[in-house]
Amino acid sequence: MTTAAERHAETADAEEAAERASTGLWRDTLGNLLRQRSAVVGLILLGLLAFVAIFADVIATHPPNQSMLELGEDVSRQRPETLAPCIHLLGCPEARPQHLFGLDGLTRDVYSRVVHGSRISLYVGFVTVGFAIVIGSVLGAFAGWSRGRSDNLIMRTMDVVLSFPGLLLAIVIVTVLGPGLLNAQIAIGIVAIPIYARVMRASVLSIRERDFVTASLALGESSIGALTRRVVPNAITPVIVQGTLGIGVAILEVAALSFIGLGAQPPTAEWGSMIALERTLMTTSPHLIIFPGIAIVVTVLAFNLLGDGLRDALDPRLHR
């Protein structure tokens, strides 16, 4: 039983919190985010990647699937030295056409393919995680709001999905659906659903007990209305943080599926499948592995740094 004084104190607390919140959670977060060096690095890298992806057609020197033989260049898979990177500024003879990252086994320009690959990877990351977040959040929110039997059923199902090593379950799902980039995304998305369902459920469980939810129910708002209009908007933040971290993982896993031939299919300029396709040439032309490899690392790193930064920026324990 709360006394009047306690209730008054709570109201005061709530008012104070509301005042603090009115400066805007996201503006505060942005401020905190920009104070972290690693998060800023992540943001800059991501901005760069987004720029490259949007203007890929301008930045790339060649169409991604064009063979240099079509342009009459004297290059061949049999002579690895003709595939090596050639940068005029670094002393490559002017007689040779310039190829910043060299050529691949089908005499296509690797630089242009890596540039175009950024489109696929960013798209894959956002769409896959978006899919997982939407389904996971709906399941998690419903489980946390309804509790009881349906909560139990949903969360035990999530436990089962989590009982498989992620990549393995994804491989099995792609085997059932058939290889391809879209199916690889669906598989990786399904495997990621339980993470978001758990985060959302935990978040909903804590928000639902708050006074403003009780108040809105008392004012006659329907259960669904309270869930979608009051609870979910306040519970979504941790899910978004988790999602930012999840994009890196999703990009890595889709690249891995493409590497083993279950994701993007040739001639798509996807980094994982580019590496797989040129494995046989790697002893003579290591640039075929190194450049797409670095591209993957930079992209995943950018999302991880941003995700870590976002998590810290939203963690009230860290900036008391």
Added chain:
Amino acid sequence: MIGFIIRRLLSGVVVLFGVVLLVFILGRVIPGDPCIAAYGEKATPQLCAAFSDRYGLDQPIPVQLGIYLGVLSRDGSILSEAGGLNVLPAFVAGGDNGILHGDLDNSIRFNRPVVDIVVERMPVTIELTIVAMLFATLVGIPLGIASALRRNSPTDVVSMVGANIGVALPVFVLGLFLQILFAVTLKDTFLALPPSGRLSAGMIPPNIDEAWGLGPVDGPLGSVFTFFSNMYVVNAVLTLNGDLFVDSIRHLILPAIAVGTIPLAIIARITRSSLLEVLGLDYIRTARAKGLAEQAVVVRHGLRTALLPVVTVIGLSLGAFLSGAVLTETIFNLTGIGKTILDAVNGRDYIMIQGITLLIAIIYVVVNLLVDISYAVLDPRVRMS
């Protein structure tokens, strides 16, 4: 305590049943005729009739599940032996089919029991996982401690930047980089390491049972011998074979680094943040205030508490190790369980895929259960929540 363990075991059983159900469902939703999906060009009407009979494909789905588990017979009646449900393993209760009896059926491609193939190949993956795990913990924990103790020093910055890159580095890219570096660039130096395979050409490992003069052993005990004979490092130790030991270790180094790097980075980061958090607590200040040497404060008071979350992370990264093994075994041409499942995917050997997926998931669930329980033993707070 006992209550916690019983509750945890029960939920483990529920999850295991769910795992079986999911693998069963995945096996049934393959589009098209399952027999043609399984046998491909080899499918003949006779073969398909036998296949349909074997799995009761003309029966309702619940009966098919019962047949898959090995508790129902083809016509849907309860399989009873000595008047009750028979759920015992085949080598105890005799030759019933079904997964509850430890029978995962025959691989279509190899026409041999999946269980036999797993017994031969699982040791490769286990050996790789153990070496990779040792690498990840023995490097990751000291790195995390050093970072935490010298916060914001060059050591800290370099190792945390390294850890960030390590987490972002795909296993297959790292594996190929290592191959280029150690097998091509450093080829003629003393640092050269073999790029693939488990042993050098011409090296033939003995079977432990034969090396011990027991002759070829059959039955379940024979499987145990096969299992350990295929872990070449263990084999070398048990048969006192120095050459085999050195050669198998040399072949394990690169794959272990490839598999272990992501867990290493995660372990280093967790160790660092956990130790930093603990070192800020009141009882550490008390320990310092009573005049304990800094080393004693860190090692005896700080680390003991700080390493608890690290233990969990090591247990939970088993999934990362197993996922990594699929890619690493393919790159380094190691015939372990990861390469086997990929070969099965490419060869559309559905029975093999189902069997191995089920086995790996069971191992994963059991290990997570053990980690949970050991964590509860180590940290009383867990039992309460």
